Amino acid sequence: MTDIARLAGVSMATTSRALNNAPGVAAATRERVLAVAAQLSYVVSPEASRLSGGSTRRVALVVPHISRWFFATLLEGLEAVLRDADLDVLLYHVGDAKDRRDFFDRLPARRKVDALITLAFPVTELERQRLELMGVSIVAAGGQIAAYPYVCIDDEAAARQAVNHLIFLGHRRIAMIAAVDPDQLGWPTRPGRSQAYTSALRDAGIAVDDDLIVTVDWGGTEGADAMGQLLGLREPPTAVFAHSDEVALGAIRTIRRAGLRVPEDVSVIGIDDHPLAELTDLSTVRQPVYQQGVLAARMVLGLLRGEEVERAITVPTQLVIRRSTAPPRR
Numbered sequence: 001m002t003d004i005a006r007l008a009g010v011s012m013a014t015t016s017r018a019l020n021n022a023p024g025v026a027a028a029t030r031e032r033v034l035a036v037a038a039q040l041s042y043v044v045s046p047e048a049s050r051l052s053g054g055s056t057r058r059v060a061l062v063v064p065h066i067s068r069w070f071f072a073t074l075l076e077g078l079e080a081v082l083r084d085a086d087l088d089v090l091l092y093h094v095g096d097a098k099d100r101r102d103f104f105d106r107l108p109a110r111r112k113v114d115a116l117i118t119l120a121f122p123v124t125e126l127e128r129q130r131l132e133l134m135g136v137s138i139v140a141a142g143g144q145i146a147a148y149p150y151v152c153i154d155d156e157a158a159a160r161q162a163v164n165h166l167i168f169l170g171h172r173r174i175a176m177i178a179a180v181d182p183d184q185l186g187w188p189t190r191p192g193r194s195q196a197y198t199s200a201l202r203d204a205g206i207a208v209d210d211d212l213i214v215t216v217d218w219g220g221t222e223g224a225d226a227m228g229q230l231l232g233l234r235e236p237p238t239a240v241f242a243h244s245d246e247v248a249l250g251a252i253r254t255i256r257r258a259g260l261r262v263p264e265d266v267s268v269i270g271i272d273d274h275p276l277a278e279l280t281d282l283s284t285v286r287q288p289v290y291q292q293g294v295l296a297a298r299m300v301l302g303l304l305r306g307e308e309v310e311r312a313i314t315v316p317t318q319l320v321i322r323r324s325t326a327p328p329r330r
Contacts, residue, residue, distance in 0.1 A: 001042070008036045055114050058088045059300060062103070063119040064181070066093055069246075069274055070289055074119050074142050077293020085301055087114075094121065104130045115300045117141055118148075137303040141296035142289070149303070149311040151296040155192030158285045158317040159241070162269045163200040165283070165319055166239040169327045171267065174201065175212040175237035177226045179247050182217050193243050193271065212237055216247070223250025231258055238328040239267040245274035245284055252280070252324065263326035273320055281323035288315050 005015040010029060018025045018033035019042075025033075059082055065071045075091075082089055090113060094100050104127050113136060120142035123131065128145075131138055140150035166174050176197045198208050214229050216222035223242060230237055231254065242248035248270030255266050262268055270277065273286035295313050302309035 058113045060113040060116040073289040074293040077290040081297035151313045156196040159193040159196030161319045171239035177242045178215040179218040179243040220250035223247030224254045227251035227254035242270045245270035267325040283325040286318045
């Protein structure tokens with residue numbers, strides 16, 4: 001930095017402000033400093049900046065799944081914004097009960113971050129207390145946990161859109177395949193989605209039949225198994241609402257292997273608008289996953305700057321009608 005200041009003909013303070021894009025530097029001076037820095041292949045030392053600024057310029061991301069489309073897309077949105085803000089990302093994959101215990105046992109030692117973002121990751125009261133030992137800003141992306149600022153969709157509203165679509169088409173025998181995540185204790189399912197199913201049926205004057213509700217682990221194969229159970233009923237459903245598109249696609253596989261047609265014999269709808277949903281013509285309720293990551297990252301940046309931020313953001317969902325739903329055969 002001393003060499004840059006000498007060659008640019010400015011003070012060290014002006015050089016520092018120009019390199020860090022701080023205010024108080026004329027545009028021409030900033031350009032001259034940056035040009036000299038580029039000639040010298042100079043880059044700001046992250047560790048030096050952290051020591052001088054009193055912050056780590058790191059954000060921890062806690063994610064239960066990396067390979068699943070939802071979490072990967074959420075991560076993309078978060079990382080893009082944080083990278084543009086010149087913040088480093090530390091990724092903590094908490095995939096099962098053991099990972100979870102290890103993470104929270106060692107948590108107090110992980111104070112080398114300025115903020116922490118949980119990705120659709122529920123926490124118990126004890127875990128919440130452990131998180132707060134870090135003394136940093138905490139934001140929840142993709143779901144609401146504790147009293148932290150959060151970005152999410154309204155699961156109940158999304159499920160209502162799906163079930164009401166089937167009711168509008170004239171279906172009365174509507175099944176639900178609910179999905180649980182066995183690795184996430186205390187968050188067996190998206191409760192709003194199940195609540196919306198029962199309330200939508202009751203509002204339409206349709207009795208809730210427990211035989212038409214099957215709960216399985218989250219995944220396509222599990223959705224296929226659940227559909228087999230539903231087709232084994234004396235009076236199978238004419239329509240199926242699945243908690244996710246992956247589960248819905250598994251159900252469609254079983255329907256077709258049974259020699260039935262979608263949607264002529266059975267209509268199927270999911271939630272998410274997974275990339276495969278468009279390719280397979282699956283009706284669904286779209287949620288903007290990438291946008292949730294972007295908004296959560298911007299919320300963190302605002303908190304780090306000491307700004308007042310909106311602490312609860314609910315992004316809208318959209319019914320997407322494709323070829324997997326149709327009126328029941330008379």
